[in-house]
Amino acid sequence: xxxxxxxxxxxxxxxxxxxxxxxxxxxxxxxxxxxxxxxxxxxxxxxxxxxxxxxxxxxxxxxxxxxxxxxxxxxxxxxxxxxxxxxxxxxxxxxxxxxxxxxxxxxxxxxxxxxxxxxxxxxxxxxxxxxxxxxxxxxxxxxxxxxxxxxxxxxxxxxxxxxxxxxxxxxxxxxxxxxxxxxxxxxxxxxxxxxxxxxxxxxxxxxxxxxxxxxxxxxxxxxxxxxxxxxxxxxxxxxxxxxxxxxxxxxxxxxxxxxxxxxxxxxxxxxxxxxxxxxxxxxxxxxxxxxxxxxxxxxxxxxxxxxxxxxxxxxxxxxxxxxxxxxxxxxxxxxxxxxxxxxxxxxxxxxxxxxxxxxxxxxxxxxxxxxxxxxxxxxxxxxxxxxxxxxxxxxxxxxxxxxxxxxxxxxxxxxxxxxxxxxxxxxxxxxxxxxxxxxxxxxxxxxxxxxxxxx
Amino acid sequence: xxxxxxxxxxxxxxxxxxxxxxxxxxxxxxxxxxxxxxxxxxxxxxxxxxxxxxxxxxxxxxxxxxxxxxxxxxxxxxxxxxxxxxxxxxxxxxxxxxxxxxxxxxxxxxxxxxxxxxxxxxxxxxxxxxxxxxxxxxxxxxxxxxxxxxxxxxxxxxxxxxxxxxxxxxxxxxxxxxxxxxxxxxxxxxxxxxxxxxxxxxxxxxxxxxxxxxxxxxxxxxxxxxxxxxxxxxxxxxxxxxxxxxxxxxxxxxxxxxxxxxxxxxxxxxxxxxxxxxxxxxxxxxxxxxxxxxxxxxxxxxxxxxxxxxxxxxxxxxxxxxxxxxxxxxxxxxxxxxxxxxxxxxxxxxxxxxxxxxxxxxxxxxxxxxxxxxxxxxxxxxxxxxxxxxxxxxxxxxxxxxxxxxxxxxxxxxxxxxxxxxxxxxxxxxxxxxxxxxxxxxxxxxxxxxxxxxx
Numbered sequence: 001x002x003x004x005x006x007x008x009x010x011x012x013x014x015x016x017x018x019x020x021x022x023x024x025x026x027x028x029x030x031x032x033x034x035x036x037x038x039x040x041x042x043x044x045x046x047x048x049x050x051x052x053x054x055x056x057x058x059x060x061x062x063x064x065x066x067x068x069x070x071x072x073x074x075x076x077x078x079x080x081x082x083x084x085x086x087x088x089x090x091x092x093x094x095x096x097x098x099x100x101x102x103x104x105x106x107x108x109x110x111x112x113x114x115x116x117x118x119x120x121x122x123x124x125x126x127x128x129x130x131x132x133x134x135x136x137x138x139x140x141x142x143x144x145x146x147x148x149x150x151x152x153x154x155x156x157x158x159x160x161x162x163x164x165x166x167x168x169x170x171x172x173x174x175x176x177x178x179x180x181x182x183x184x185x186x187x188x189x190x191x192x193x194x195x196x197x198x199x200x201x202x203x204x205x206x207x208x209x210x211x212x213x214x215x216x217x218x219x220x221x222x223x224x225x226x227x228x229x230x231x232x233x234x235x236x237x238x239x240x241x242x243x244x245x246x247x248x249x250x251x252x253x254x255x256x257x258x259x260x261x262x263x264x265x266x267x268x269x270x271x272x273x274x275x276x277x278x279x280x281x282x283x284x285x286x287x288x289x290x291x292x293x294x295x296x297x298x299x300x301x302x303x304x305x306x307x308x309x310x311x312x313x314x315x316x317x318x319x320x321x322x323x324x325x326x327x328x329x330x331x332x333x334x335x336x337x338x339x340x341x342x343x344x345x346x347x348x349x350x351x352x353x354x355x356x357x358x359x360x361x362x363x364x365x366x367x368x369x370x371x372x373x374x375x376x377x378x379x380x381x382x383x384x385x386x387x388x389x390x391x392x393x394x395x396x397x398x399x400x401x402x403x404x405x406x407x408x409x410x411x412x413x414x415x416x417x418x419x420x421x422x423x424x425x426x427x428x429x430x431x432x433x434x435x436x437x438x439x440x441x442x443x444x445x446x447x448x449x450x451x452x453x454x455x
Numbered sequence: 456x457x458x459x460x461x462x463x464x465x466x467x468x469x470x471x472x473x474x475x476x477x478x479x480x481x482x483x484x485x486x487x488x489x490x491x492x493x494x495x496x497x498x499x500x501x502x503x504x505x506x507x508x509x510x511x512x513x514x515x516x517x518x519x520x521x522x523x524x525x526x527x528x529x530x531x532x533x534x535x536x537x538x539x540x541x542x543x544x545x546x547x548x549x550x551x552x553x554x555x556x557x558x559x560x561x562x563x564x565x566x567x568x569x570x571x572x573x574x575x576x577x578x579x580x581x582x583x584x585x586x587x588x589x590x591x592x593x594x595x596x597x598x599x600x601x602x603x604x605x606x607x608x609x610x611x612x613x614x615x616x617x618x619x620x621x622x623x624x625x626x627x628x629x630x631x632x633x634x635x636x637x638x639x640x641x642x643x644x645x646x647x648x649x650x651x652x653x654x655x656x657x658x659x660x661x662x663x664x665x666x667x668x669x670x671x672x673x674x675x676x677x678x679x680x681x682x683x684x685x686x687x688x689x690x691x692x693x694x695x696x697x698x699x700x701x702x703x704x705x706x707x708x709x710x711x712x713x714x715x716x717x718x719x720x721x722x723x724x725x726x727x728x729x730x731x732x733x734x735x736x737x738x739x740x741x742x743x744x745x746x747x748x749x750x751x752x753x754x755x756x757x758x759x760x761x762x763x764x765x766x767x768x769x770x771x772x773x774x775x776x777x778x779x780x781x782x783x784x785x786x787x788x789x790x791x792x793x794x795x796x797x798x799x800x801x802x803x804x805x806x807x808x809x810x811x812x813x814x815x816x817x818x819x820x821x822x823x824x825x826x827x828x829x830x831x832x833x834x835x836x837x838x839x840x841x842x843x844x845x846x847x848x849x850x851x852x853x854x855x856x857x858x859x860x861x862x863x864x865x866x867x868x869x870x871x872x873x874x875x876x877x878x879x880x881x882x883x884x885x886x887x888x889x890x891x892x893x894x895x896x897x898x899x900x901x902x903x904x905x906x907x908x909x910x
Contacts (some may be wrong), residue, residue: 006466006531077539077562077835088606105559108835130568151543170625170877173474177831177880185892253661254556297680306894376632380532380563419565419874422625425632 004104005087007249013269021275021348022233023063029233029351030322033309038453049218049226051123057234063236067119074118074151078107079241086412089378090398091298091386097401098255099394100119102246102273102411103381103394109174111416112269112386113144113255114228121148128273131155131224133217135185135210137265138338138386139165139171140416141229146180158179159213160411161189162205170420173228187211192216192315206331207342214414219317222260230266231312231321232345238274238278239434244325246411249278254274255409261399263389264293264302264360267346270390273413274358275348291358292397293349294389295418296368298335299344299435301326302353302360304443312344320451323350326438327446335426337385338425343446360394365437368392369428372418384416385424458540462704464535469527474695475729477688479737480519483564484688484806485777488764493564494772504673506578509800511688520692522574529573533562534696538704541867543646544833545853552856553710554849556867557701557728558836566839566871567724568599568684571693575682576603579886586610586679588672590640590665592720593619593793593841593869594626596684601635609781611635612679614642617660619793621865625875636721640665647671647770661786662797667770672774685721686776686801694727701866702731710864711741714852717868718844719757720794721749722801724847724898728868729813736812746813747803747852749844751823753891756800757815758780759898764908767799775906778805780822781893782901787890790820791879792840798901816848819890822885824875825846827873839871840879 018271031040043055050058057065068077086099096268104112124132136142142158149156158180164182165172176180186193190213196203204211211228218226229291250256260277262270280286295301302324310325311381314316323344330343331393351357370389374395375381383391394412401408418425429435456649477484486495498510504514511518522530539555559567579587587609589599594730604611609667609765613635620627620639630637640660641648645668651658658664666683671683675679683690715732725748750756757779767773774824778799785798807813827843829850830836837847848869856863882888 004466004531005528008466008467010462011461073460074835076459108872110485110872147835169881170874173877173881173884174837174874177828177837177877178835179832202845373632377634379466380529380561380606380633381600382629382632417563417565417874419625419629419872420877422628422875424634426624426628429628429631 001186005085007083007252009248011076011080013248014075014079015067015244017066017240018237019244020060020065020237022064024059024279026282026355028084033320033450033453035311035316035318035320040365048391049215050224051127053123054120054234057237058232062403063116065119071119071122072106080245081106083192083246085253086171086267086379089375092374092378093395095402096397096405096407097398098407098409099398099412100250100253100410101414103414104242105381105417106245107413109125109140109143109147110139110419111144111274112239112242115138115241115272116146116229116235116268117144117148118151119144119238121152121154124225125152125154129154129223129225130152130153131157132227133157133214133224134135134228134229135207135214137161137207137341140170142182143171143174145227145229146178149180150178157217161185161186161207161210161338162203163334165312167423168338168420173345174316177347185213187213190216205316205336208328208330212317213311213319221274228361231344233348235268235274235420236271236346237354239268240273240275242413243274243276246273250411257289259292259407260411261294261390261393261397262294263296263340263386263415264295264345265386266342269348270350270413271346271417273339278357280351284333292393293360294393295360295362295365296337296340297362298438299326299332299341300362300438301343303362306447307350310344310450316446320453321347323347326443327449330446335436336427337389339386341387363389363392364390365436369425369433371395383414383420384418385421406432460540462538462707464700464703466531466535468703469530469534470696470699471520472519472523473692474699474731475515475518475520475692477516479734480597481737481810482801485517486774488908489780490766490771490773490775493863506582506584506672506680508578509575510691512692513687523577526574526577534622535700536561538701540708545829547829548853549848549856550853550857551862552853552858553864554853554867555860556707556869557697559697560836560869561681562726564595564602565874566599567694567697567727568596569602569633570682570696570727571690571723572599572603573606574693574892576600576607576609579680580607580609582698584609586612587682588612588669588679589682589684590662590669592616592662593797594623595794597637598629600624600682600684601630601633604635605633612672613637613639614638614665616665616793617663618660618789623793623875624879626906627866629709635818640668642668645671659789661769663769663783666768667772670768680862684889686724686799688803690723690845691726691730691803691880693799694723695730697727697730697868698729701728705866713863713868714865715868716747716843716845716848716852717768718795719750720841722804724870726796726804727799727867738835747848748815749815749848750815750817751790751792751795751844752817753893753905754781754787754796755817755893756798758817761902762809763905765799765905774804775908778802781898782904785852785901785902790891791882792844794841795844797828818844818847820888821890824880824888826850837873838869839873840876842870
């Protein structure tokens with residue numbers, strides 16, 4: 001067991017390939033269906049929105065997909081990221097558990113998001129696309145795509161969920177600094193947005209609505225593609241650089257995790273961490289590995305949603321995806337972890353959950369910030385409110401070890417810093433936060449409108 | 456010449472010693488004088504405010520001072536920091552110059568400041584101190600000391616210049632998250648603060664006033680010491696980890712800088728970069744090395760101030776320091792680079808300026824943000840407004856190379872990210888910024904009150 005606190009890799013150890021879980025799934029993913037025909041979609045259906053290389057990656061069953069040199073060149077700005085042993089947190093908790101965290105907060109936008117943003121912009125640019133439209137919740141994805149757009153000289157248009165646009169102006173200004181155009185969603189720039197505003201001029205927006213706007217934008221302009229920052233298979237694929245590096249680093253530390261925890265909104269950051277590890281659970285090498293997906297009680301997609309085909313967006317423009325869903329009409333309460341408020345979830349994570357390979361847990365907002373503050377004071381890093389969800393459960397599991405006397409190894413997927421989210425911490429300190437459990441009745445109501453799909 | 460964009464060191468290459476320029480100065484620094492007797496002060500005069508080890512470092516002429524293991528352990532969280540070749544910026548400028556930057560923005564508080572904060576808190580803790588009082592301008596120093604306080608379990612009280620306290624709430628909340636207490640200065644917590652507020656209830660504050668408050672706090676409490684985030688010799692000493700690493704990294708890149716640029720407020724970040732290099736200019740190895748200190752036109756300490764003995768604070772509590780000064784009564788306009796608004800300057804920088812070993816240049820606010828935006832779009836990193844001053848002159852020098860056809864090597868000291876300063880960028884984008892040149896008449900007025908010191 002190494003006594004070091006930091007396990008860093010050389011830049012030559014940035015992975016050369018992404019890991020594709022579709023090569024190793026015990027059962028294949030359910031197909032994605034066309035919203036009209038309800039038949040499985042093909043590449044041609046997606047071509048108006050996505051670069052062909054990304055469409056191929058979406059359905060590929062090759063285990064290793066090469067990372068282009070141009071993408072690795074940009075990765076070098078912050079990758080490999082460091083893995084840390086949280087000795088001071090362990091001491092503060094007085095736990096026999098060994099706690100590690102892999103920290104993605106040193107990227108230029110401060111989160112894991114550019115791991116896929118850079119790849120997506122690269123492939124689009126290579127295929128002649130001049131402009132990309134996207135949506136963003138808390139603004140982490142939008143700012144990451146804006147950063148990637150600046151790296152490759154591609155124009156970026158971001159539809160930002162209205163409540164975050166107001167609550168988190170800093171992310172909007174970051175996008176502007178990188179040269180992207182960011183508007184509050186619902187906006188007047190799309191038919192979808194105008195329709196929603198006609199019904200409700202003060203609509204706080206939702207990720208589902210913003211997706212509708214971005215998809216409409218891309219579908220109606222020849223020079224424009226669409227980009228999604230989570231959920232889709234190719235997005236999770238790009239994020240596996242996190243887990244691939246972490247596996248090397250845990251080996252350097254001489255340990256293998258008993259428990260991996262991470263937060264899930266669309267699921268990409270955490271899947272990026274655990275997919276390279278779950279391979280070992282699937283092939284029987286590490287049958288006892290536990291993977292805990294953490295979501296907010298205010299948006300309990302996996303813990304309280306339905307596993308069913310649903311639209312990815314509010315206006316029913318996207319293909320139908322088999323996933324845990326709270327219904328595409330779900331409008332989450334304006335909690336501060338804006339990145340975790342999506343009605344659906346990455347199909348890969350949902351599928352693994354159905355197969356019993358991963359678990360899910362929902363946590364409340366106030367104990368989540370409590371964990372974030374404890375982590376900041378022990379480890380020195382102020383985390384994004386999203387990340388605080390992972391830290392909450394990491395601490396909970398470490399405290400269980402304290403009770404049982406077990407010395408488990410816990411690996412936390414740390415998705416980014418919270419420097420742009422200090423207003424949320426301010427709300428916590430000033431007692432303005434409330435725990436919010438989404439009412440079962442409202443979930444039932446939102447789920448009543450699920451599309452009918454032949455068995 | 457290496458074609459890489461990033462030059463990273465292994466964590467074992469974190470320097471083991473700080474470099475002390477006082478061993479190599481062609482003439483010694485002028486003594487610091489007691490404010491009452493006007494005689495050189497001794498260790499006993501400083502003992503109520505500083506740890507004895509820091510007082511020793513302040514006057515030491517040993518060339519190398521060992522970095523304690525406990526300090527290096529914390530440094531590991533973000534050190535060694537990366538050196539980058541700015542290929543994309545060079546291309547955007549179409550310059551034959553080679554531009555490098557050393558990036559301190561990956562530390563937990565996002566700037567270079569913890570390099571000394573961690574050391575100062577460590578020595579104070581070791582000498583039994585339970586509580587440290589300090590001042591902060593833009594909040595970078597206060598948040599760095601709060602971070603260091605959390606690392607070692609020492610209580611931190613921060614007096615934050617009122618205008619920044621209002622303009623930059625995020626830094627205040629960061630301090631709170633790390634467990635520090637932060638108040639707006641002038642405050643009601645000290646006699647100095649109460650006196651100022653009695654004269655001017657809406658006083659925007661100044662670094663000089665905040666220093667007075669923190670010094671009074673420390674001087675009137677037995678369990679409390681004072682800490683300064685810049686100016687003093689021991690602070691610059693701790694920052695030399697930047698330049699020592701950069702020297703190794705420039706060697707990895709196979710180049711030596713022709714020009715080093717950095718921003719100066721109190722001077723510590725930039726001195727930390729250039730001191731290990733200036734050694735080569737002093738000993739004649741690199742006679743042509745140019746070192747450009749960049750300050751704002753709104754606070755032109757070196758370019759328009761007087762080289763004279765002055766107080767470090769507004770209330771005349773500190774010893775007298777020989778430095779360039781705009782007068783201890785100087786109240787800077789509320790420009791956005793809050794970290795560059797101090798009336799004085801590090802005596803080491805001033806001394807080197809008098810010896811003709813370094814240059815100074817003042818720049819305006821709007822072209823500074825222009826440079827920051829250009830840098831963000833080319834290099835992907837959004838910089839602190841302070842850092843944008845260094846980038847402005849780095850770009851200007853690269854553009855001169857374009858005219859002359861010279862291929863100079865320019866090294867920029869990049870002191871931190873701007874994620875917490877997005878309101879300043881917003882003001883820039885929305886046309887609310889104005890260039891502000893400090894009126895010569897007002898400087899003269901402030902300088903009229905300099906203390907009289909026998910020759």
